Amino acid sequence: MHYRQLNVLLVEDSEDDAELIVRQLEKAGFTVRYNRVDTKVAMRDAFSDRIWDAVISDYMMPNFDAIAALELMKEIGLDLPFIIVSGKIGEETAVAAMRAGAHDYLMKNNLTRLGPALERELRDARMRREKKIAERNASELQAFKNIDKLHRQFLSNVSHELRTPLATIKGFATTLLSTDIVWSEGEKKDFLITIDQETDRLTQMIEGLMDVSRIESGELHLDRTICGVREIFDSVKNELHRLTAAHKLKVSIPANILPVYADCMRIGQVLVNLVDNAVKNSNTGTVVEITVSQTSRCTTLSVIDRGKGIPAELQEKIFNRFYQYSPVEGNNRGVGLGLAICKGIIKAHGGRIWVKSEPGTGSTFNFALPLANHEK
Template identity: 35%
Template structure:
């Protein structure tokens, strides 16, 4: 916005206006003299031409030049057109009356014209001010930070007012004063200060440096105060936005803490109760347990300890993720070399589900952070086992697609509604946001999403034909990486189908 308001009209308020008014009367006299000697105008009609000249002078340059034009027209009218010609004497009393009547009409006309001009200019000036303020408000409304708002306001003040430069300083109890400036901050001009005030609170100050040849008038000072008030409101709005955002972050943090405590307390209690019960039974000397019963108790302890380990691992990983932990260095590894230990570790969890593996023997080695991919597979398989009915299969398939390893894990569970397929990867989000018999912290899929994307891949879910859900993720391949030796693989067939554990 480059609009500058004309608070001072140097040319129009100078001697030029009076010279111009004299010139237009002289020009009108010459024109009327030629016309009068050509067509023979009556003396009464000649006065109307002078009235037009007076109107032009008053409308163009105000009351002063209009009055000067009135008196000069009066003298010229008398000298050139009222008998006796070329003298200032008046022979006929009626002519004298007409001359003074002409003078009165000319002065009144110039006064009315000047007043009308002044009101028109005032209305135009106010309209320009309103337009400038509106455009300024539109500009700063898009900014929500004080650091972005202050330069905009300083630049607009320097453009709207006839000043050398502008400086804005905002005071804050918690941080050092924030200062911005526009234009030239010189020592030769007078500084005018306007406070940034909202209610009874002063947020800062606006300083403007006047031009030595053009001091600010009352209207310009009033506009400066208006701009300072608008700046104060913008700064206050930005601060309120910051405070609201901070409060929202605190509320979200509290909500996440509550969700974490609720989820963790439930998931910690179940395995601890099971472990406590199994250990208590083993320590009960009043009962002699046979080998099978003792083995069952020990398996329970082992299974529940694994559940606790997975829970703690997810919590620790999420804390590292929240702290911005980078992806560990990658190394080339085969998918089945990572999948094998995961399946063995989850053998008890996956016991109720037949496993179907569809993995080509010639898959290339993949650059990956092995521990993180291990956790991705662990969380996805544990999630599939949790929601799939006992006896239904879990399918693990892999293939190369678009220069990436595409891995999918499918189950025959209840599936995931279309409107929740994106949200299930959010922290602490569980399907339906309701407590389920399976429990869960709602962290597993969020961790999977983070580590997959840290590898440069993608993860998503889609419906399974016949019911259930498919979770798929991709890991980018490195075409320059080493090729995997098929003879060293633990899965020898081109595709292997395994039923059972």
């Protein structure tokens, strides 16, 4: 006979019955190593002590029962063959045990079926394990494929975006260097201005890409302090006035607004990005407004424009990197990173950013930050 090693946990209050089961298993060709437990605590300890192949359990014991043993096994996350061996078991209790997850049940006075039943259940459990591993491998492979696809998309977007200003710079520099045509001083200056602007655009783009990469790898470093909203606004005031030079900027920050616990520079960057978007997507001369409100938990800053608005179905998508719809043409055009960066910065603060917008009427971008006393 071919002997197989079997580590079996016996949930049984009688040593005699345990020996009966072991003898039966040995007759069926197993070399048995076993432990006998008859309480929940002992069973839990046994599970943490050793790796088991199967559990054979009495149905009812003075301090424990098979249903509770099954529950404990499920709670621990084990999927082992579980066979009930009982002195007497009625049809109803047998059904209840099978429903609870037992694989088979046998009477103590007729154990001839125990060996074959255990063989079958060990085989089924091995197949379940193999199936689970195969499923996990397949889903990991799919996840890798998705990441790989995202990386390739990202690289292709980045190369495309970097190539555009580079091509312009190269084109104008080559033109300036060519000796075929004599350019006037005015024309030369125009070319140099374009080269200068496109270089700034490249620098901004690279900074944006670095931010996105920090956000996505969870490495965005926040230098948080308790700071007032007015303080944040003042730190970017000049930039906001420059951006809105052709618009009307209205700012209302109530005096009693409590400070937030935030990276002042990063929140300033969010404000600048939102005001930049408001300006790019609304007509000159229209109002761009910054308002602040407060509840007992958070402070909400809003940037409101009277521009073209955003269709409802795109209001989530615009926060994805590189997502742009009907992008602004000319020198003002962006890359589609601004809102992705804003979202990353606000999420890193434990806050929330969202938009309310109606096409043709305008948009309100809101972001909420936890109050200083809620964070610390």
